[in-house]
Amino acid sequence: MISTVTAKEHVSFAHDGPRSGATDLQSSRAVARGGPEVVVPRERLVDLRTLWPLLQRELRDSLRNKWFMLYTLSFGGLAFALAYLSNIGTGLAGMAGFGKTAASLVNLTLLVVPLMALTMGAVSLSTERDRGMLGYLLAQPVSRIEVYLAKFLGQGLAFTGAIALGFGVSAVALARHGLGDGALFLRLAGLSVLLALSLLALGMLIATVARRSTSAMGFAVFAWLAVTLLGDLGLLGATSFLDLQVKDMLVLSLLNPTQVFKLGSIVGFDATLDLLGPAGLYAVRTFGSWLSPVLVGTLVLWILVPLTLGALLFARRPL
Amino acid sequence: MITISHLTKKFGRYVALNEVSLEVQRGEVIALWGPNGAGKSTLVRCLLGLLPFSGRATIAGVDVTVQGKAARRLIGYVPQEPALFDDLRVDEAALYFGRLKRASTDEIRCMLDDVHLVPHAKKRVRELSGGLKQRLSLGLARLTDPPVILMDEPTANLDAAARGELLADVERLRERGKTVLLISHRPEEVRQLADRIVTLEAGRIVRIDDSRDAHGPMHLATSHVTFERDEPLVRPHVEPAL
Numbered sequence: 001m002i003s004t005v006t007a008k009e010h011v012s013f014a015h016d017g018p019r020s021g022a023t024d025l026q027s028s029r030a031v032a033r034g035g036p037e038v039v040v041p042r043e044r045l046v047d048l049r050t051l052w053p054l055l056q057r058e059l060r061d062s063l064r065n066k067w068f069m070l071y072t073l074s075f076g077g078l079a080f081a082l083a084y085l086s087n088i089g090t091g092l093a094g095m096a097g098f099g100k101t102a103a104s105l106v107n108l109t110l111l112v113v114p115l116m117a118l119t120m121g122a123v124s125l126s127t128e129r130d131r132g133m134l135g136y137l138l139a140q141p142v143s144r145i146e147v148y149l150a151k152f153l154g155q156g157l158a159f160t161g162a163i164a165l166g167f168g169v170s171a172v173a174l175a176r177h178g179l180g181d182g183a184l185f186l187r188l189a190g191l192s193v194l195l196a197l198s199l200l201a202l203g204m205l206i207a208t209v210a211r212r213s214t215s216a217m218g219f220a221v222f223a224w225l226a227v228t229l230l231g232d233l234g235l236l237g238a239t240s241f242l243d244l245q246v247k248d249m250l251v252l253s254l255l256n257p258t259q260v261f262k263l264g265s266i267v268g269f270d271a272t273l274d275l276l277g278p279a280g281l282y283a284v285r286t287f288g289s290w291l292s293p294v295l296v297g298t299l300v301l302w303i304l305v306p307l308t309l310g311a312l313l314f315a316r317r318p319l
Numbered sequence: 320m321i322t323i324s325h326l327t328k329k330f331g332r333y334v335a336l337n338e339v340s341l342e343v344q345r346g347e348v349i350a351l352w353g354p355n356g357a358g359k360s361t362l363v364r365c366l367l368g369l370l371p372f373s374g375r376a377t378i379a380g381v382d383v384t385v386q387g388k389a390a391r392r393l394i395g396y397v398p399q400e401p402a403l404f405d406d407l408r409v410d411e412a413a414l415y416f417g418r419l420k421r422a423s424t425d426e427i428r429c430m431l432d433d434v435h436l437v438p439h440a441k442k443r444v445r446e447l448s449g450g451l452k453q454r455l456s457l458g459l460a461r462l463t464d465p466p467v468i469l470m471d472e473p474t475a476n477l478d479a480a481a482r483g484e485l486l487a488d489v490e491r492l493r494e495r496g497k498t499v500l501l502i503s504h505r506p507e508e509v510r511q512l513a514d515r516i517v518t519l520e521a522g523r524i525v526r527i528d529d530s531r532d533a534h535g536p537m538h539l540a541t542s543h544v545t546f547e548r549d550e551p552l553v554r555p556h557v558e559p560a561l
Contacts, residue, residue, distance in 0.1 A: 038466050
């Protein structure tokens with residue numbers, strides 16, 4: 001037997017409309033009969049007052065994360081070791097020529113940064129979901145877009161710091177011996193940050209799709225293998241078996257952020273890109289002086305597309 | 320204050336909530352009652368915007384699906400097991416969630432004082448007992464004085480003393496005119512606190528009783544549990560399921 005629901009409470013709205021000096025919370029009011037006013041807030045989808053504390057916590061969580069610290073120290077240590085040791089066989093007092101050190105740093109970045117960004121991105125979101133912390137957070141007056149964006153920006157800032165540390169110690173080691181090309185070094189560091197952000201966005205997209213943190217971690221490691229190791233092999237295999245044209249090879253390269261990073265870095269050492277064979281030459285001939293902006297733009301797209309997709313999915317998926 | 324209209328929630332083919340409609344007046348304390356799997360927590364999660372659903376739900380006229388963030392600013396939420404970022408210190412957690420709710424530093428400090436957590440302010444949240452954690456959770460829910468408090472089995476993991484303190488807090492909320500939606504499996508709590516008892520079974524509201532009605536809440540004693548009428552804080556004897 002279902003009893004009758006009690007009489008409706010009469011709630012009327014008096015929309016104040018925008019007022020000079022009025023805060024968001026004063027934008028509209030619901031007045032219940034016989035009771036005090038209930039202030040009904042008008043909220044923005046993304047509000048800096050909410051985003052900022054969320055971002056600060058993400059940044060602090062990243063810096064406290066043992067895995068993140070391990071990755072950062074490994075990257076910094078290896079970068080310093082590369083700067084110190086890579087030319088030791090030439091009989092000089094340890095320090096490599098700048099070009100050789102920079103090339104080694106590119107290879108180190110290609111290996112370590114995607115692993116850091118993919119796994120940390122995949123784990124942070126899904127672990128909080130598994131532990132119930134995400135549910136409690138989303139029960140607060142925050143939008144899912146704010147939470148997702150703050151997570152990306154907070155971790156992105158931490159990665160920027162880690163990369164700056166790695167390139168910084170390497171630069172210090174080189175500068176002490178009067179070696180180095182500051183502009184090229186900054187270019188490499190900037191491209192590394194873009195690479196990290198693109199793969200962080202991809203890692204977070206994986207975390208949004210995967211139901212559990214263990215699955216997210218598995219997918220992230222597979223994605224790392226795909227973009228770093230299988231990417232090169234896949235490109236070689238596809239070229240051989242499908243008899244791809246040079247143009248197709250370039251397009252395939254742009255579909256992998258690590259390849260875009262590699263192209264962008266090598267343009268810095270060798271503007272002709274003949275190191276990369278026909279695809280490199282084709283890229284230079286096609287884009288000319290626009291090649292660098294095209295590559296940077298592609299990496300930015302590699303950030304924006306997975307970030308947008310992930311945020312939209314996160315906003316719609318049940319928790 | 321809370322209006323739920325034809326709310327249906329399905330998980331695949333499983334219908335967790337089926338055409339649920341309910342109106343809760345301002346200042347009313349409503350208890351959601353029913354067996355496990357009846358859809359009580361799902362209803363609360365829908366009101367918080369954590370789950371998509373069909374139908375409509377509003378808090379003070381604010382649609383929880385269209386303006387979820389605005390609706391949640393009108394709600395304080397006390398979960399069964401507060402997941403409060405265990406690595407934070409108590410004062411850090413209070414400041415963090417307080418800032419999300421746009422509470423002033425003074426309000427946050429007063430809240431910690433109100434829930435008697437000032438001596439524990441420098442402890443990590445993970446170091447708190449279940450009762451202290453739940454007190455913090457209730458304090459956070461009350462920050463910025465939201466008109467609606469949703470409580471999902473807040474006393475489930477508490478000992479008798481902690482439960483008594485929490486119930487006294489809820490009693491104070493009622494005195495201050497807050498609208499409270501409370502899930503509980505304890506009949507004595509329900510009878511002590513609720514104005515109306517909404518019984519859910521298999522995702523449907525099967526009855527709504529006035530707790531002051533001498534005959535109304537008696538089904539609590541017969542459907543799932545039995546209890547001693549004059550012993551409000553004694554754990555009920557649970558009948559084995561047939």
